[in-house]
Amino acid sequence: MSHLPTVPLPARRSTRFRLVSMVVGVAVASTLGLAPVSSADTNGDKKKLDADIVQLRLALEDTSKVLANAFVELHRIRAELPGAQKVLTEADAAQVVADRHNADVATALAVARANEAKAADELARNSRDTQAAQDQLGNMARDAYQQGGVSGLSIALEATSPEDFTNRLVMMDTVMRVRGATLRGLDTMRAEGRAVEAHLVAVRQQVAALKVEAETALAQANAARDVAAAAKTKLDLMNEAQTAYAATVAAKKATEITNIKSMQAQSNALAKILAARAKAAREKAARERAARAAAARAAHRAVPQxxxxxxxxxxxxxxxxxxxxxxxxxxxxxxxxxxxxxxxxxxxxxxxxxxxxxxxxxxxxxxxxxxxxxxxxxxxxxxxxxxxxxxxxxxxxxxxxxxxxxxxxxxxxxxxxxxxxxxxxxxxxxxxxxxxxxxxxxxxxx
Missing domain, CATH: 2.70.70.10 (Glucose Permease (Domain IIA))
Known part of the structure; x- marks a missing residue:
């Protein structure tokens, strides 16, 4: 006798998977900088950093270009490193969620495929049992036809003794009970077959939906891994650049100190030269004024003021x-x-x-x-x-x-x-x- 599978359709589970898939998609998108709030925050930070860089460059105008650029880039990288580390942390977390979701969907798909195989086997078994019952009924009908049918009158007329009469009645009762049971069993098997067939259709629909979801989950997991790998690469490059710029700043400081001392020495030397020229100019002007005053006195004129x-x-x-x-x-x-x-x-x-x-x-x-x-x-x-x-x-x-x-x-x-x-x-x-x-x-x- 065939029977229905006991595993129910996981409709709620499919809904949960869709919700998780949406969450994973948002998580992966946010690590790519697509989330509106994060983008606003990032843009605000970038504007502030750019403004800081402008002021920093102004303060470094009289610094050598190599040292100034290295120092500015070092400042920029150090300001951006916390954000890059945060992106990497979020990307790693999104990858974990995406991988877990992908594994859950794969497990659900495997269960659905097992349910599909079980339902298909059950339907095939039901078909065989139904065909066997139909064959049995056919054989019973054929035998009754060939024997001319069985009725109370034929049993009475054909009985050779009271004992034979009783035996014939028992046999007829048995045949009728077997035929009735077979008919009832056939009706039950047909009903079960319809139920199993409907269950199989539903399971196959679930398998098809889970296949699509599995492809989406796999794509999300791969995207999350790519984002995490890119974030890790960016962070590594930033750390390498930070080390390089710090080394450049350290190496160029000594040269810059020499340049500053040289500029100061040139400024001081120029100041001395100009001070001497100013002194000489004032002395010359004083002599000229004295000469003009003497000439004016000699000529009895007013001294120019x-x-x-x-x-x-x-x-x-x-x-x-x-x-x-x-x-x-x-x-x-x-x-x-x-x-x-x-x-x-x-x-x-x-x-x-x-x-x-x-x-x-x-x-x-x-x-x-x-x-x-x-x-x-x-x-x-x-x-x-x-x-x-x-x-x-x-x-x-x-x-x-x-x-x-x-x-x-x-x-x-x-x-x-x-x-x-x-x-x-x-x-x-x-x-x-x-x-x-x-x-x-x-x-x-x-």
Missing amino acids: YAPFGSTNGFLSLPVNAPVSSEFGMRFHPIWQQWILHAGIDFAANCGTPVYAAAAGDVIMATPEYASGGYGNRLVIDHGLQGGAVDLTTTYNHLTSFVVASGHVARGQLVAYSGTTGTSTGCHLHFETRQDGTPVNPRLWL
Whole structure:
């Protein structure tokens, strides 16, 4: 006798798998940076980091390009490492979830296929049993037909004795009971067969759905592994880059210290030269005033009076047509971790931009890059005593080339082209104003 399989259809389990599949998909997507909230946070962090990098580069304008770039990239990588580690952690977690989900779906598919095979076997067995019962009924009908049928009258007429009559009645009763049982069993088997067939259809539908889900789960697991591998590779590369940039910063610091000392020595030497020129200019001016006073007295004329030194604002013209990128003043150097005077104004001029004399004066220096101690190609113009009090000098640094190297120049005359020679991170003009050799804020004169 056939019977129905006892394993129920796991409809709820299929629904759970779909929910888990959705969760796995979201987890894998988030590790790829596709989740909206994470993207917003990441974009905010990136904007802040980019702003920090801009300020960092401004603070490193008078640092060698190699050292500045290495330090900036080291800062960037150290800021990004926690995020990269978080991505890797999330990717590893997503991979674990995806692999577990893939294994669960594979197990469910194996169970469904076993149920399918069992239901198919049950249906085949039911078909065989049903056919056997039908054959049995057919044989019984054929035998009854061949014997002319069995009835109470034939038993009475054909009986040879009372005992034979009784035996015939018992036999007829047995035959009728067997036939009835066979008919009832056939009805039951047919009902079971219909149930088994419906169960098999449902199981086969489940198998088909699980096959699709298994393919999706496998794809998600593979994607999660790829994301985790990419995150691991990125993190490894960032750690390697951090080590390399740190080594570059360490190696270049000694050279940079030498450059800074050289620039300071050049600045001090220039200050002494300009101070001596200022002293000589004032002494000359004093002698000329004394001579004019003596001549005036001899001629009984009033001694000319000169206006005292007052406001200097507006005396100098802008040396280049470009925006200011860095002002004069003390600023904190992120590498040396100390405050250093930025002794001029930086103009964000592209390399090759014309540079003009800020006022009329004499070119007293046109120092090439190799001799300037980090200032690059440097031009110095002496504008003489201003207001009879201070000697004003302007310097133009990191030039690409000189147009004039000596002699007198007029205000606005082309004297050079901007560049990035010497200790510089990029194209710009470093413009200084010095009073008696001491750097002062050019804003006082511009």
